[in-house]
Amino acid sequence: MKEFVDRYKAELLENVMPFWVKNSNDNAHGGFFTCLERDGRVFDTDKFMWLQGRQVWTMSMLYNQVEQNETWKDMAIQGASFILKNGRDENGDWYFALDQAGKPLVQPHSIFSDCFASMGLGSLYKITGEDQYAQVAHDTFKRILERQTNPKGKYNKAYPDTRSLKGFSLPMILSNLSLELEHIVGTDTVENLIDQVIHEVMEVFYQADTGLIMESVHLDGSFSDTFEGRLVNPGHIIEAMWFMMDLADRRGDRTLMNKCVEIALRALEYGWDDKYEGILYFKDILNRPPQQLEWDQKLWWVHVEALVCMAKGYAYTGNEKCKVWFEKLDRYTFKHFADSAYGEWFGYLNRQGEPLLTLKGGKWKGCFHVPRALYTIYTVLEKVDDKKLLVK
Amino acid sequence: MKEFVDRYKAELLENVMPFWVKNSNDNAHGGFFTCLERDGRVFDTDKFMWLQGRQVWTMSMLYNQVEQNETWKDMAIQGASFILKNGRDENGDWYFALDQAGKPLVQPHSIFSDCFASMGLGSLYKITGEDQYAQVAHDTFKRILERQTNPKGKYNKAYPDTRSLKGFSLPMILSNLSLELEHIVGTDTVENLIDQVIHEVMEVFYQADTGLIMESVHLDGSFSDTFEGRLVNPGHIIEAMWFMMDLADRRGDRTLMNKCVEIALRALEYGWDDKYEGILYFKDILNRPPQQLEWDQKLWWVHVEALVCMAKGYAYTGNEKCKVWFEKLDRYTFKHFADSAYGEWFGYLNRQGEPLLTLKGGKWKGCFHVPRALYTIYTVLEKVDDKKLLVK
Numbered sequence: 050m051k052e053f054v055d056r057y058k059a060e061l062l063e064n065v066m067p068f069w070v071k072n073s074n075d076n077a078h079g080g081f082f083t084c085l086e087r088d089g090r091v092f093d094t095d096k097f098m099w100l101q102g103r104q105v106w107t108m109s110m111l112y113n114q115v116e117q118n119e120t121w122k123d124m125a126i127q128g129a130s131f132i133l134k135n136g137r138d139e140n141g142d143w144y145f146a147l148d149q150a151g152k153p154l155v156q157p158h159s160i161f162s163d164c165f166a167s168m169g170l171g172s173l174y175k176i177t178g179e180d181q182y183a184q185v186a187h188d189t190f191k192r193i194l195e196r197q198t199n200p201k202g203k204y205n206k207a208y209p210d211t212r213s214l215k216g217f218s219l220p221m222i223l224s225n226l227s228l229e230l231e232h233i234v235g236t237d238t239v240e241n242l243i244d245q246v247i248h249e250v251m252e253v254f255y256q257a258d259t260g261l262i263m264e265s266v267h268l269d270g271s272f273s274d275t276f277e278g279r280l281v282n283p284g285h286i287i288e289a290m291w292f293m294m295d296l297a298d299r300r301g302d303r304t305l306m307n308k309c310v311e312i313a314l315r316a317l318e319y320g321w322d323d324k325y326e327g328i329l330y331f332k333d334i335l336n337r338p339p340q341q342l343e344w345d346q347k348l349w350w351v352h353v354e355a356l357v358c359m360a361k362g363y364a365y366t367g368n369e370k371c372k373v374w375f376e377k378l379d380r381y382t383f384k385h386f387a388d389s390a391y392g393e394w395f396g397y398l399n400r401q402g403e404p405l406l407t408l409k410g411g412k413w414k415g416c417f418h419v420p421r422a423l424y425t426i427y428t429v430l431e432k433v434d435d436k437k438l439l440v441k
Numbered sequence: 442m443k444e445f446v447d448r449y450k451a452e453l454l455e456n457v458m459p460f461w462v463k464n465s466n467d468n469a470h471g472g473f474f475t476c477l478e479r480d481g482r483v484f485d486t487d488k489f490m491w492l493q494g495r496q497v498w499t500m501s502m503l504y505n506q507v508e509q510n511e512t513w514k515d516m517a518i519q520g521a522s523f524i525l526k527n528g529r530d531e532n533g534d535w536y537f538a539l540d541q542a543g544k545p546l547v548q549p550h551s552i553f554s555d556c557f558a559s560m561g562l563g564s565l566y567k568i569t570g571e572d573q574y575a576q577v578a579h580d581t582f583k584r585i586l587e588r589q590t591n592p593k594g595k596y597n598k599a600y601p602d603t604r605s606l607k608g609f610s611l612p613m614i615l616s617n618l619s620l621e622l623e624h625i626v627g628t629d630t631v632e633n634l635i636d637q638v639i640h641e642v643m644e645v646f647y648q649a650d651t652g653l654i655m656e657s658v659h660l661d662g663s664f665s666d667t668f669e670g671r672l673v674n675p676g677h678i679i680e681a682m683w684f685m686m687d688l689a690d691r692r693g694d695r696t697l698m699n700k701c702v703e704i705a706l707r708a709l710e711y712g713w714d715d716k717y718e719g720i721l722y723f724k725d726i727l728n729r730p731p732q733q734l735e736w737d738q739k740l741w742w743v744h745v746e747a748l749v750c751m752a753k754g755y756a757y758t759g760n761e762k763c764k765v766w767f768e769k770l771d772r773y774t775f776k777h778f779a780d781s782a783y784g785e786w787f788g789y790l791n792r793q794g795e796p797l798l799t800l801k802g803g804k805w806k807g808c809f810h811v812p813r814a815l816y817t818i819y820t821v822l823e824k825v826d827d828k829k830l831l832v833k
Contacts, residue, residue: 092729153600208545337484338800342735408730
């Protein structure tokens with residue numbers, strides 16, 4: 050897999066990270082610009098908290114894992130200063146969006162703001178040892194666990210008890226977040242949470258009859274024949290499966306590992322668009338019309354997470370189907386998403402594979418999925434040839 | 442325009458209304474199914490309040506204006522019974538969604554639920570004289586006016602005062618709703634509201650430099666260089682312009698009428714997709730990437746409201762450009778949206794003009810825009826040849 054290792058590493062270090070270093074620092078107010086045109090020009094100055102926290106994470110993680118690039122560290126520190134100063138309300142909950150100067154724009158209605166803030170601060174703590182980062186990451190993590198049964202708080206518009214569904218997103222993020230914060234929250238907390246999360250994802254949200262994981266289920270795990278209950282997000286399943294593979298690896302659990310690979314392959318086959326290639330964004334499990342008008346689009350994060358998942362699946366199990374899928378996804382993504390002219394990758398393609406928006410970053414796309422995927426893939430594939438990762 | 446009159450009337454009475462009569466009555470629980478597949482099969486049983494109120498309106502209005510079809514009246518009455526029994530919370534505010542049996546699913550976060558409920562009940566009152574309908578329509582209208590400065594109430598996620606924008610939707614709907622409820626709320630109320638609404642739409646939201654109306658502006662009417670402030674919804678402008686034309690007609694205000702035609706033509710030219718035809722759903726006034734992933738899609742309501750607007754523009758002013766646009770829109774919509782095989786029209790096309798979803802009704806599309814447009818167009822065009830509508 051040497052060819053891939055070199056190409057993915059070069060893409061990360063020569064094409065993707067330079068784009069963010071060059072274009073995303075807000076030297077006037079702190080924090081990061083994420084709304085960037087194809088060529089890197091800032092087209093909107095709002096600061097979306099998901100992406101502020103994620104960029105702190107990416108910059109810190111790469112400093113820690115790839116090279117001690119002081120620019121990355123400085124950017125992570127300045128981003129953290131901005132969010133620590135401006136990002137929380139009086140309860141310590143994280144706003145969804147701030148304006149350029151840091152004034153709150155949108156109230157804390159999304160607990161994922163909190164997830165990515167703590168993930169970023171936890172990662173920065175690893176490279177600086179500054180107590181403040183650990184403290185806020187820890188406090189935020191505690192609040193996430195307190196809020197997890199009603200993550201939207203007073204902004205929850207569901208009428209109580211008519212239709213109680215639970216969503217797959219939060220357990221999925223927690224499976225990854227707990228590992229990211231183990232150095233802060235401790236191994237006991239992590240192990241307990243892992244037990245819960247594996248159960249939720251692999252038994253409650255997973256549906257044996259279809260072999261897929263649903264976005265929402267009844268509280269008892271049964272299928273809900275509603276818009277929310279019928280929704281399948283193939284990219285979400287595939288991303289969750291590599292989070293789960295890391296847990297299977299940690300526990301040396303070969304049965305769990307094989308199950309993850311099986312579900313990921315099933316989700317890829319299910320989500321693949323035979324007409325135009327690429328992975329569809331949403332499908333309805335009963336083939337009814339989905340609510341999401343963007344259902345047929347091809348999104349960057351779906352495709353890069355699928356690459357990560359197949360790379361890990363192959364590295365952990367040697368399953369040849371993962372290799373075949375990895376190569377197929379690699380051809381599609383580098384042809385359609387990568388942009389060698391200006392750096393970074395396109396985020397949103399139409400069904401036909403043409404850029405629907407030419408932005409490199411926006412409200413939801415920042416310095417996160419692409420660099421994380423490129424880093425993860427090349428480091429995983431480096432170990433494949435000597436079978437270093439195969440679960441015993 | 443005789444050819445159009447006959448075709449639009451036949452489309453309404455032979456293709457569109459029979460589809461709703463046949464497929465949308467919920468005989469078990471009352472109210473209407475709106476989630477209907479291409480062939481009319483129910484694919485979801487949730488009851489979305491916008492569409493329940495709108496269908497009561499359409500059925501009552503057609504009974505009143507077109508023919509005394511008892512089935513339409515019976516359906517309007519049963520729909521009204523369902524929403525009166527189940528639709529409101531303890532403040533009299535209308536839920537956003539109910540389940541099939543009428544239990545509340547989604548809290549009253551959208552004041553448009555209230556707008557369409559009162560519009561439906563007001564229309565039904567015209568054909569039944571039942572006081573209850575007038576009473577609830579009146580109470581609801583009062584609550585709408587009370588809530589108009591913060592229509593989302595406690596579900597408003599905007600942080601106070603950082604960026605105060607106001608939206609174009611509510612004044613636009615009020616301009617139409619007040620006329621619909623004049624027999625209930627009285628002419629003084631309507632005249633006062635019309636003064637305000639004409640000012641808001643034609644002076645505050647209208648931007649002289651572009652000749653377009655923005656979706657959101659600062660409280661003083663100035664442009665906001667933000668995602669919300671840059672957003673243009675051409676269909677919205679065009680629909681609003683025929684609401685305004687009706688006000689201009691009511692007042693015999695030729696200057697206002699000509700201004701409406703001018704803005705509508707400008708919005709059509711601005712929104713028209715030169716590559717694939719049809720009207721784009723959203724654009725960014727500064728050509729920056731919009732947030733809306735569905736920006737390039739072609740929606741039924743945009744196109745039928747444009748037909749109405751051009752028919753009215755031509756009837757009211759004789760402007761030949763309106764006739765040319767009407768004919769161009771007529772060719773596009775009948776080719777791409779109408780479905781002679783199963784009745785009603787497709788709702789959502791991709792940019793290329795192919796059905797993106799094959800549903801005939803869903804969470805947002807019901808028995809409203811298509812029948813209202815077909816009825817309005819044929820009755821307006823009937824009067825064109827004798828120039829009956831031309832403003833003096």
